[in-house]
Structures are given as C-alpha cells and as structure tokens.
Amino acid sequence: MDTKRKLLGEERRLQLLQILQSSDRPITGSELSKQANVSRQVIVSDITLLKARNEPIIATSQGYLYMHTANKTQNYERTVACHHEPSRTEEELNLLVDIGVTVKNVSIEHPIYGDLTASIMVSSRKDVQQFLTKMSETNASYLLELTDGIHLHTLSASSEELLDEAEAVLKKANILVE
The missing domain is CATH 3.30.1340.20 (3H domain)
Incomplete structure (x- = not known):
C-alpha cells in the first residue's frame, strides 16, 4: 500500500505547476499522477483548471509541457x-x-x-x-x-x-x- 501523502486541491495544482515549469520536456499525465499520488483523471482535471487560469500549458503527444515566455521570444x-x-x-x-x-x-x-x-x-x-x-x-x-x-x-x-x-x-x- 502506498503511504505517500495524497496532495489535495490547490496544493496539488501548485505542485503540478512547479513540476511543469521546472521541466524542459513534456511530462505524461501518468508521471504526474504518480508524483501527486492521485489518478490520471484528477491530473487531467487539474490541468484543465490551470489552463483556465491562463497558465501556458499545452498537451502534446509526449505529455504536458509548460510554455515558458522566454522560449517564445527566442x-x-x-x-x-x-x-x-x-x-x-x-x-x-x-x-x-x-x-x-x-x-x-x-x-x-x-x-x-x-x-x-x-x-x-x-x-x-x-x-x-x-x-x-x-x-x-x-x-x-x-x-x-x-x-x-x-x-x-x-x-x-x-x-x-x-x-x-x-x-x-x-x-x-x-x-x-x-
């Protein structure tokens, strides 16, 4: 049984945002669900909420990717x-x-x-x-x-x-x- 603490609501979304912002590669929903100790469907919902807040997250065929502003200007x-x-x-x-x-x-x-x-x-x-x-x-x-x-x-x-x-x-x- 997994004894890792399940992150709840806003705390989980903030962690997801930090993980995506610190990565230079796409991260799958499955990877994110393991890190947050929740189902992949919860991750999909969280990503939708983050996108609704205008966070520049895109879903690619390789996973979720945070589009850093610096990358866009270069x-x-x-x-x-x-x-x-x-x-x-x-x-x-x-x-x-x-x-x-x-x-x-x-x-x-x-x-x-x-x-x-x-x-x-x-x-x-x-x-x-x-x-x-x-x-x-x-x-x-x-x-x-x-x-x-x-x-x-x-x-x-x-x-x-x-x-x-x-x-x-x-x-x-x-x-x-x-």
Missing part, C-alpha cells in the same frame, strides 16, 4: 500549408526536425467544426517516432485525413533562415502548398 514562428497522404507524415516531420525546426501543431479547416488544431511539439527524430508510435498504438486518424491531405503546421525555429529552409525542403518534396 523563436521565430511561421505557419505553412501542406498537402500529402497520411503515409508521408513521417517523411514530412523528419524533413522539418532534421533542419532544426520544431513542428508545434497541425491545423485543418473542417467544414462543420471550423478550425481544428492539435499540438504535436516534435523537434527531433525521437519525438517524431514517439508521435507516430502513439498514433499507431491508439489507432488514431491524422487530422489531414479529414481534409484530403491539406493541413497547416505552425513551425518554430531559432531564425528566419531556418524557416525559409523548411519551406524550401517541403517545396522540394512536393509537400508545401504555395
């Missing part, structure tokens, strides 16, 4: 339009991370629901593999499947030149929509 961002079959997702993501670009999210314009955006936050081949494994294990569909392959990515990089290179690489691979 990076340049650009949204690019892409078109490809689901089978080319790994190629597309690897092309981008290989040149030092982070793929923050994917967005589509759904005819009923409007704009749908999902966080990806991949910046290495390892991240790409984790994302693809999770997609496969959960038998989830890619958002681009709802729009015949057309989708947007928000890209983040340390310079405009890297973003220009990202567009050039996608264009060469016939993925970029101009």
